[in-house]
Amino acid sequence: MTPVELSRTVLCAVRRAVDVGALRVAVPARAVVAPPGPGGSGDYATNIALQLAKPSGRTPRYV
Structure with missing residues (x-):
């Protein structure tokens, strides 16, 4: 999955939680998905x- 696809997925999950x-x-309007900073873990x-x-x-x- 690309960062753009992950961003859409995150926003979709937020919309569902609101609904x-x-x-x-x-x-x-958007969710920024990027590689973690130094010392971070995971891909995004x-x-x-x-x-x-x-x-x-x-x-x-909770969120």
């Missing part, structure tokens, strides 16, 4: 959970 009422946030990373945590009133782990 079923698990999250009450505005769905962002996104900070969407951190972006949505405060507006949703939830922890990033």
